[in-house]
Amino acid sequence: MSEFNEFDQQGSVPARETGSIISHAFEMYKGVFGYGIVAMIIYLVGGLIIQTVTGFNSAAIMDEMRSSGGDFNYWSAPGFSMYMTFSGLFGILLAPLYVGLIYIVNKFNTKNQIEFSDLFIGYRQNFVNILIYSILSGIISSIAAALCFFPFLFVYPFLLIGYPILLFENASATEALGKSFNIAKENYGIFLLTTLLGGIISVAGIILCGIGIILTAPFMMVVMYSTYCAFLGKPRQIMYKQ
Numbered sequence: 629m630s631e632f633n634e635f636d637q638q639g640s641v642p643a644r645e646t647g648s649i650i651s652h653a654f655e656m657y658k659g660v661f662g663y664g665i666v667a668m669i670i671y672l673v674g675g676l677i678i679q680t681v682t683g684f685n686s687a688a689i690m691d692e693m694r695s696s697g698g699d700f701n702y703w704s705a706p707g708f709s710m711y712m713t714f715s716g717l718f719g720i721l722l723a724p725l726y727v728g729l730i731y732i733v734n735k736f737n738t739k740n741q742i743e744f745s746d747l748f749i750g751y752r753q754n755f756v757n758i759l760i761y762s763i764l765s766g767i768i769s770s771i772a773a774a775l776c777f778f779p780f781l782f783v784y785p786f787l788l789i790g791y792p793i794l795l796f797e798n799a800s801a802t803e804a805l806g807k808s809f810n811i812a813k814e815n816y817g818i819f820l821l822t823t824l825l826g827g828i829i830s831v832a833g834i835i836l837c838g839i840g841i842i843l844t845a846p847f848m849m850v851v852m853y854s855t856y857c858a859f860l861g862k863p864r865q866i867m868y869k870q
Contacts, residue, residue, distance in 0.1 A: 639738040642858045646821040653826065653854040657847055659736045660729070663747055664846030667725050672842070674718050682711040716766070723762035724750025726849050727795050733853045734796070734863050750795070758794050760801035765790060784827075785819035786812045791849075792856035796863035811859055819855070826851035 642652035657664070727750035735742050750758050765787045772783040786809045793804040812819040830848040833841035856863070 639734075639862045640857075641862050642854055644815065644818060644858045646818055646825060649818075649822050649851065649854045649858050650825050650829075652857070653847065653850045656733045656737055656854060657850045660732050660742075660850070661843065661846070663729055663732050663742075663744075664849070665842055666747065667722075667729055668842040668845055670725065671722060674722070675715065678711060678714045678718060682714060720759055720762045720766070723791075724748070724755060724758050726750070726846075727758055727791050729846060729849045730792055730795055730853045733850050737853075737857075738862070754794055754798050757799070757801045757804070758791070761790055761794055761804055764801060764805060781824065781827075782820070785816065785823045788812060788819055788823055788852055789856045789859070792852055792863070793860075796856070815859065822851060822855055 640652065640655075642648040725747065728747040731749045732742055732746050735746060768783060768787065769780060772780040787805075788808060789811065790804045790808040793799050793807050794801070797804075799807065826848050830845050830851075831841070833844035
């Protein structure tokens with residue numbers, strides 16, 4: 629495993645290899661995991677509110693699935709279609725929050741003071757393009773997942789650094805999608821393995837201790853940042869008006 633390369637006196641940049649990227653992401657996440665937990669709590673609370681409003685009961689559905697031996701029609705469940713619609717919209721609206729976590733990771737890496745309001749920078753900068761990118765990447769991921777789970781795994785690496793590109797380069801949604809795709813295409817092996825390892829760590833909270841997903845899920849956002857640093861260098865500091 630390579631050591632981190634110092635881009636300058638403030639901030640580290642991993643080598644262009646999976647081990648270095650994941651190790652860098654670990655170091656970054658240790659310093660910002662509290663903000664990741666806040667983002668996950670917002671996500672979970674929103675999900676609970678949506679379940680309450682739509683009348684969809686996920687626990688009851690799981691019980692029904694077990695009793696039916698897996699022969700169960702999701703769309704016939706009370707409130708399911710409305711729940712999926714609201715959940716999809718909520719997921720899109722949360723995309724700027726994930727971008728904010730990436731911004732906080734960069735401030736931690738470059739030894740800049742972090743403020744709680746930094747978590748919401750995605751709602752102030754490049755907001756429309758972040759939403760459009762979220763929709764486009766969601767459509768691409770959904771199509772891949774609908775074909776089979778494995779195509780999704782092979783497609784997601786092409787989307788890995790789209791959010792950092794949107795944030796640090798103020799790119800349009802299509803520019804971010806194209807640039808992420810081209811860089812991943814040229815370094816696909818590294819991107820694929822990094823995505824797999826980052827994804828395994830992110831879902832480890834479910835496997836180890838259910839609610840622990842709150843601690844591990846945001847790790848993927850940090851992997852996006854570390855991958856961006858490895859292939860495009862340490863991002864410039866973003867200046868914005870309060």
